[in-house]
Amino acid sequence: MKKKIAVIYGDGIGREVTEQAIKALDAVAEVYNHTFIYERGLLGAEAIDATGEPLPHKTIDIAKKSDAVLFGAVGDPRFDNNPAAKVRPEQGILAIRKELELYSNIRPVVSYKSLNHLSPLKLRNIEQVDFVIYRELSSGIYFGEHYTNNNGGTAHDVCTYNVHEIERIAHSAFRTAQQRHKKLHLVDKANVMETSRLWRKTVTEVARQYSDVELKFMYIDNAAMQLIINPGQFDVILTENLFGDILSDESGAITGSLGLLPSASLGSKIGFFEPVHGAFNEAAGKDIANPVGSILSAAMMLEFFNMPEEADLVKQAVSWTLNSGFVTRDIDSVNYYYTSTIGDLISDFILGKIPDAVNKSNIELMKSTII
Numbered sequence: 001m002k003k004k005i006a007v008i009y010g011d012g013i014g015r016e017v018t019e020q021a022i023k024a025l026d027a028v029a030e031v032y033n034h035t036f037i038y039e040r041g042l043l044g045a046e047a048i049d050a051t052g053e054p055l056p057h058k059t060i061d062i063a064k065k066s067d068a069v070l071f072g073a074v075g076d077p078r079f080d081n082n083p084a085a086k087v088r089p090e091q092g093i094l095a096i097r098k099e100l101e102l103y104s105n106i107r108p109v110v111s112y113k114s115l116n117h118l119s120p121l122k123l124r125n126i127e128q129v130d131f132v133i134y135r136e137l138s139s140g141i142y143f144g145e146h147y148t149n150n151n152g153g154t155a156h157d158v159c160t161y162n163v164h165e166i167e168r169i170a171h172s173a174f175r176t177a178q179q180r181h182k183k184l185h186l187v188d189k190a191n192v193m194e195t196s197r198l199w200r201k202t203v204t205e206v207a208r209q210y211s212d213v214e215l216k217f218m219y220i221d222n223a224a225m226q227l228i229i230n231p232g233q234f235d236v237i238l239t240e241n242l243f244g245d246i247l248s249d250e251s252g253a254i255t256g257s258l259g260l261l262p263s264a265s266l267g268s269k270i271g272f273f274e275p276v277h278g279a280f281n282e283a284a285g286k287d288i289a290n291p292v293g294s295i296l297s298a299a300m301m302l303e304f305f306n307m308p309e310e311a312d313l314v315k316q317a318v319s320w321t322l323n324s325g326f327v328t329r330d331i332d333s334v335n336y337y338y339t340s341t342i343g344d345l346i347s348d349f350i351l352g353k354i355p356d357a358v359n360k361s362n363i364e365l366m367k368s369t370i371i
């Protein structure tokens with residue numbers, strides 16, 4: 001099969017983690033005789049530097065002509081430390097989500113048994129964590145009016161949702177729940193916010209079409225706590241844009257590192273695949289960032305291409321690598337490996353060169369590459 005993939009590295013560690021995902025995709029292409037054609041586009045601070053804009057038209061064109069987009073990260077301390085900047089890297093990612101109508105941001109969270117002892121959370125709480133967050137991605141407070149008045153003394157960020165925006169992601173989340181453990185938590189702040197009450201009303205209506213799925217409501221503040229004390233209770237979490245952003249980073253702590261989490265953003269046509277994490281600028285260029293979130297995002301892209309066997313192979317390669325102790329510094333601060341080494345091991349596994357090729361002696365050899 002032939003697929004066109006727009007590749008947007010963005011900023012910080014975006015390039016180095018995405019390069020590992022491309023290694024995995026290239027290995028898959030070789031094994032299954034697919035052709036993946038990549039075309040690069042600019043977004044974020046790299047695009048501002050090159051063109052003055054966070055999302056140049058050319059990038060939108062490249063994305064729209066592709067079957068999917070593989071994205072790294074945006075963000076740069078030059079802008080983070082300058083709240084007065086009017087043009088910002090993050091505007092690029094928000095604009096492309098809107099442009100491609102990516103309303104459904106799917107963020108799976110799965111714990112790895114072999115890494116549980118390295119998680120900052122107590123072991124008993126993280127065994128068998130396997131849930132997925134459905135985060136609404138193209139509306140809510142992110143896309144409401146943002147302005148200041150009163151001579152800069154008052155700031156406004158307006159949160160708006162309509163029934164259509166809630167219904168379309170609710171249907172996606174319910175369909176997924178039907179294929180999983182048939183439990184769906186709607187996370188909101190309906191005790192305070194009008195938009196949350198609209199979410200409850202609309203999702204309750206949608207739920208009538210999915211009578212086999214158990215619908216529960218949970219307030220966001222409680223959900224933030226429940227994720228830490230009992231994450232195993234969740235199957236599908238459905239929530240609005242801002243709450244989903246926050247809960248998904250929190251979920252990174254459950255699995256052991258934010259660097260492990262992938263995401264797919266879907267809408268009407270083009271799929272957009274990016275790790276949950278950001279630009280982690282302090283690590284940029286050091287070959288120490290965790291590439292697994294990006295590689296698993298590539299696996300989600302393969303699922304989107306209707307290549308389930310290929311996606312499974314990538315996931316198996318990731319599991320083998322993590323279970324064998326090949327991890328980056330965020331997971332194990334004592335025995336850790338370079339970003340590129342993890343990418344090589346994963347693509348070797350896909351190519352069938354592993355585990356035979358990795359005998360004890362060259363594991364030791366690779367350990368000597370520790371920084």
Ligand SMILES: NC(=O)c1ccc[n+]([C@@H]2O[C@H](COP(=O)([O-])OP(=O)(O)OC[C@H]3O[C@@H](n4cnc5c(N)ncnc54)[C@H](O)[C@@H]3O)[C@@H](O)[C@H]2O)c1
Pocket residue numbers: 013017072073074075076077080090093257258259274275276277278279280281288289290291293330
């Ligand atoms: N989707 C995105 O592109 C995205 C997401 C979040 C933040 N950002 C941007 O990134 C910049 C930095 O933001 P931040 O520090 O709040 O968030 P971040 O996700 O970049 O990093 C937060 C922390 O998570 C850990 N981490 C993140 N990714 C990792 C990886 N691959 N491997 C190992 N550890 C990893 C690091 O400890 C890091 O300090 C900001 O400019 C922000 O706006 C972009």
Ligand SMILES: CC(C)[C@H](C(=O)O)[C@@H](O)C(=O)O
Pocket residue numbers: 074090093094245276278
């Ligand atoms: C960079 C930022 C705009 C973005 C968001 O808030 O959606 C990020 O945190 C994410 O989770 O993808």
Ligand SMILES: [Mg+2]
Pocket residue numbers: 245246249276
């Ligand atoms: Mg985020």
